[in-house]
Amino acid sequence: xxxxxxxxxxxxxxxxxxxGVDISFTNSALYMVIAVVVATVFLTGAMSKRALIPGRLQxxxxxxxxxxxxxxRENAGSGSQKYFPFIFTLFMFVLVGNLLGLTPYSFTYxxxxxxxxxxxVLVFLGVTVIGFAKHGTGYLRMFFPHGAPxxxxxxxxxxxxxxxxxxxxxxxxxxxxxxxxxxxxxKVIGGFVISLxxxxxxxxxxxxxxxxxxxxxxxxxxxxxxxxxxxxxxDALHLH
Amino acid sequence: MPHxxxxxxxxxxxxxxxxxxxxxxxxxxxxxxxxxDILEERQRRISDDLDMAERLKAETEAAIATYEKALATARAxxxxxIARALEANAAEAAARHAEMDAVLSAKITxxxxxxxxxxxxxxxxxxxxxxDVAAAIVERIADVKADADTVAPVVAAVAxxxxx
Numbered sequence: 001x002x003x004x005x006x007x008x009x010x011x012x013x014x015x016x017x018x019x020g021v022d023i024s025f026t027n028s029a030l031y032m033v034i035a036v037v038v039a040t041v042f043l044t045g046a047m048s049k050r051a052l053i054p055g056r057l058q059x060x061x062x063x064x065x066x067x068x069x070x071x072x073r074e075n076a077g078s079g080s081q082k083y084f085p086f087i088f089t090l091f092m093f094v095l096v097g098n099l100l101g102l103t104p105y106s107f108t109y110x111x112x113x114x115x116x117x118x119x120x121v122l123v124f125l126g127v128t129v130i131g132f133a134k135h136g137t138g139y140l141r142m143f144f145p146h147g148a149p150x151x152x153x154x155x156x157x158x159x160x161x162x163x164x165x166x167x168x169x170x171x172x173x174x175x176x177x178x179x180x181x182x183x184x185x186x187k188v189i190g191g192f193v194i195s196l197x198x199x200x201x202x203x204x205x206x207x208x209x210x211x212x213x214x215x216x217x218x219x220x221x222x223x224x225x226x227x228x229x230x231x232x233x234x235d236a237l238h239l240h
Numbered sequence: 241m242p243h244x245x246x247x248x249x250x251x252x253x254x255x256x257x258x259x260x261x262x263x264x265x266x267x268x269x270x271x272x273x274x275x276x277d278i279l280e281e282r283q284r285r286i287s288d289d290l291d292m293a294e295r296l297k298a299e300t301e302a303a304i305a306t307y308e309k310a311l312a313t314a315r316a317x318x319x320x321x322i323a324r325a326l327e328a329n330a331a332e333a334a335a336r337h338a339e340m341d342a343v344l345s346a347k348i349t350x351x352x353x354x355x356x357x358x359x360x361x362x363x364x365x366x367x368x369x370x371x372d373v374a375a376a377i378v379e380r381i382a383d384v385k386a387d388a389d390t391v392a393p394v395v396a397a398v399a400x401x402x403x404x
Contacts, residue, residue: 028251029259043271065276085264114243122260
């Protein structure tokens with residue numbers, strides 16, 4: 001029986017080496033490209049009729065659009081509208097990655113810590129740059145809660161600093177760990193279905209339930225990743 | 241675990257950057273403007289329709305107000321017309337009444353005069369007859385031929401004395 005973590009193996013499809021660096025087109029890259037194609041085809045295709053009264057697909061696209069728009073408006077507040085394309089892209093990239101990964105025999109790029117870390121660091125750096133660009137050195141007030149007694153500064157500033165710097169870690173580990181664990185669980189239960197023979201009907205029933213749960217988690221984690229990015233953006237735009 | 245195989249990091253990050261930037265461009269230049277266009281178009285259509293409904297309602301209310309004003313004007317002019325007609329009738333009636341009064345009182349005066357004249361004539365003749373009777377009586381009783389001119393003043397004096 002295959003190891004439950006074999007599904008996460010990176011396999012080169014087209015080996016590419018540039019200046020000694022391996023940037024091969026792998027199964028991970030393939031699924032990222034598929035995600036881009038799926039997201040774009042879904043979002044533009046469903047809107048191609050430009051119906052004033054939307055059909056089912058168009059309603060779905062409009063709901064996703066307004067869902068993300070409301071998320072950004074409610075969590076990041078005023079002045080956040082120009083970052084909407086980025087937030088929307090982030091949401092679609094993670095959501096489609098999570099959902100594609102649930103297709104049997106596919107690869108889940110959001111389960112790889114380096115991918116989620118790439119996205120989280122992008123958000124972290126972006127937010128930090130926006131914060132300093134908007135408030136200058138005043139952005140450092142982030143690390144000292146307004147109204148706290150100055151004598152607490154030696155304690156509060158390191159705590160706030162650590163909590164700020166740990167954002168990209170928590171953001172990336174949360175998503176990757178959730179995806180990895182979910183897929184390992186599916187694989188393990190799937191293994192039981194084969195090895196238990198006729199009794200495998202029981203884990204088979206279980207795996208259906210877990211698959212539905214994983215669908216929910218795929219959407220939920222995409223939402224959490226995006227909403228936390230919005231909250232970080234709020235801190236950068238309006239401080240605490 | 242393949243997650244921590246650092247030899248794959250460069251490739252994954254590279255393709256992450258490529259695909260993410262591609263998706264960002266596709267979203268911001270193609271998909272999102274198209275979606276927001278349609279949403280705005282719908283919003284505009286809805287608010288246009290609401291505006292139109294509002295305008296039509298205002299027009300309806302204006303029409304109702306005009307109608308009621310016209311109705312009130314018509315009613316007022318009808319009342320005025322009726323009042324004028326009543327007044328004219330009353331004036332005409334009063335004029336005819338006065339005219340008739342004048343005619344009747346003229347007739348009454350004329351008739352009274354005629355009665356007076358007749359009475360005067362009658363009284364004058366009564367005196368003459370009384371004088372004749374008196375002369376005849378004197379002639380038969382006293383066998384005196386009484387002159388009419390002598391008898392008449394006496395009769396008149398007696399009549400006067402008796403209040404005739």
